[in-house]
Amino acid sequence: MSKKSLYNHFQPYDDQHLLAYNARSGAVALMTMENYDMYGRMLEKLAANPDSPLSDEESKLLEQLKYGKYVCDKHFDELQALKFEHYLGRYGRSTLGLVIAPTMACNMGCEYCYEENKTGRMSKEIRDELMEFVKSHLTEMRQMDVTWYGGEPLLAMDIVEDLTERFFEMAREHRVGYSSGIVTNGYLMTPDVADKLVKFMVRNAQVTLDGPARVHNKKRPLKNGKDSFETIIDNLVYAAPKMRIGVRVNIDQSFTVDTIKELLEELKNAGLHQKISISFGHLEPATEVCANIAESCYETEAFSKTEADFYRQLLAEGFRIDKLPAPSSVTCMAQIVNAFVIDSNGYMYRCWNYVGDVGKSMGNIRDTIDFQHPYFLRLFDVNPFEEKACRECNLLPICMGGCPAKRVDRNLAGEEICESWKYNLQPMLEIIAAFKQLEAELKQEDRNTGDQS
Ligand code: SF4
Numbered sequence: 001m002s003k004k005s006l007y008n009h010f011q012p013y014d015d016q017h018l019l020a021y022n023a024r025s026g027a028v029a030l031m032t033m034e035n036y037d038m039y040g041r042m043l044e045k046l047a048a049n050p051d052s053p054l055s056d057e058e059s060k061l062l063e064q065l066k067y068g069k070y071v072c073d074k075h076f077d078e079l080q081a082l083k084f085e086h087y088l089g090r091y092g093r094s095t096l097g098l099v100i101a102p103t104m105a106c107n108m109g110c111e112y113c114y115e116e117n118k119t120g121r122m123s124k125e126i127r128d129e130l131m132e133f134v135k136s137h138l139t140e141m142r143q144m145d146v147t148w149y150g151g152e153p154l155l156a157m158d159i160v161e162d163l164t165e166r167f168f169e170m171a172r173e174h175r176v177g178y179s180s181g182i183v184t185n186g187y188l189m190t191p192d193v194a195d196k197l198v199k200f201m202v203r204n205a206q207v208t209l210d211g212p213a214r215v216h217n218k219k220r221p222l223k224n225g226k227d228s229f230e231t232i233i234d235n236l237v238y239a240a241p242k243m244r245i246g247v248r249v250n251i252d253q254s255f256t257v258d259t260i261k262e263l264l265e266e267l268k269n270a271g272l273h274q275k276i277s278i279s280f281g282h283l284e285p286a287t288e289v290c291a292n293i294a295e296s297c298y299e300t301e302a303f304s305k306t307e308a309d310f311y312r313q314l315l316a317e318g319f320r321i322d323k324l325p326a327p328s329s330v331t332c333m334a335q336i337v338n339a340f341v342i343d344s345n346g347y348m349y350r351c352w353n354y355v356g357d358v359g360k361s362m363g364n365i366r367d368t369i370d371f372q373h374p375y376f377l378r379l380f381d382v383n384p385f386e387e388k389a390c391r392e393c394n395l396l397p398i399c400m401g402g403c404p405a406k407r408v409d410r411n412l413a414g415e416e417i418c419e420s421w422k423y424n425l426q427p428m429l430e431i432i433a434a435f436k437q438l439e440a441e442l443k444q445e446d447r448n449t450g451d452q453s
């Protein structure tokens with residue numbers, strides 16, 4: 001016998017359809033009103049008598065609903081299944097996730113940066129120790145995922161090259177999968193560098209553009225005071241056809257729909273709008289260093305509303321919508337035993353925002369990993385299955401309790417912890433569904449044109 005999933009979300013779409021979303025599968029579907037009524041009647045009928053015969057139509061609908069996890073077996077405990085997947089994600093040792101800062105130095109002086117004026121490059125000795133650290137994981141490791149981070153990692157391209165060559169060799173020798181990405185400000189990602197990154201299997205790059213040129217150049221000037229926007233755009237024009245480029249726009253209260261519109265125009269003029277994806281980052285005071293920006297930051301609820309307005313704008317201007325409410329077994333690497341942020345001196349951290357702050361490190365790669373270290377347990381111990389509100393939340397599969405640092409470091413509580421989906425799922429689902437429909441129509445048009453030619 002079947003029952004409704006705990007993680008279903010139904011909302012009106014148009015006169016004849018509802019939007020049906022399930023947070024455990026991530027399925028988003030348009031459902032006719034008739035099918036929605038049939039779904040309700042059928043489950044009532046089965047609840048009253050599990051042996052009730054189903055019509056062909058009902059059986060077909062039931063199969064589709066099971067496939068999208070909108071219904072499950074009466075005895076299936078969805079919460080228990082989520083918990084099981086969460087613990088697999090936490091304690092799995094087959095993937096080693098490394099976020100590596102080859103240097104802590106940066107060529108930009110952003111107003112909100114929490115990394116202050118850090119310096120330092122990863123020495124040959126530390127790189128050798130890093131290789132030993134990776135080798136010590138080989139027995140169980142099947143896949144290695146590397147993200148180059150900083151500071152600005154492209155200031156230390158020689159180190160990225162050296163480590164990548166060594167990782168390649170080791171992965172080949174031990175038959176381990178390898179993938180990598182980079183978080184860069186994009187200024188140094190010239191055509192030569194982009195070609196090298198492609199050669200080194202860097203498949204995606206996250207680049208920050210904080211608004212149109214006039215705004216970005218104020219918020220993210222180079223250390224020498226010069227503008228950075230135009231050079232970044234030129235670099236993206238070359239790199240975008242070769243790797244996945246995600247542009248992140250950090251949002252504070254100074255952003256309006258018009259600011260975003262202006263940025264989108266500039267990206268369109270550069271021919272980038274079909275080639276990149278855009279996401280909006282919620283600018284928050286992550287550490288004491290950036291507490292000075294707290295007043296200009298949005299609270300999550302207000303950010304969520306603005307975020308949906310900005311996505312609507314993306315849709316209107318013909319950009320891709322890549323933000324999806326997709327299920328995940330963990331919130332972030334802080335909850336994964338086999339994932340580490342490593343700074344240029346070999347110190348390991350649980351959170352991207354801690355990098356370079358040795359007082360928050362959980363030890364150094366040259367030492368045996370101490371899984372009882374207070375700065376390992378601090379974030380790792382945050383567990384959504386121990387929180388009543390999260391256990392009972394119908395967004396648990398996509399949120400998994402939200403950012404652990406918000407609970408522990410910023411002492412936020414209640415709904416302050418929740419991710420923006422808590423507040424904007426409904427408008428975001430509408431935007432996502434409209435984008436998917438548009439995409440399907442465009443594909444159909446392409447097919448038709450192909451057939452005629
Ligand atoms: S943090 Fe909030 S949105 Fe996330 S699972 Fe917990 S209650 Fe739900």
Ligand code: SF4
Pocket residue numbers: 331332333334350351352353379402403404405406
């Ligand atoms: S703890 Fe929060 S800020 Fe740190 S990596 Fe995880 S989600 Fe990001």
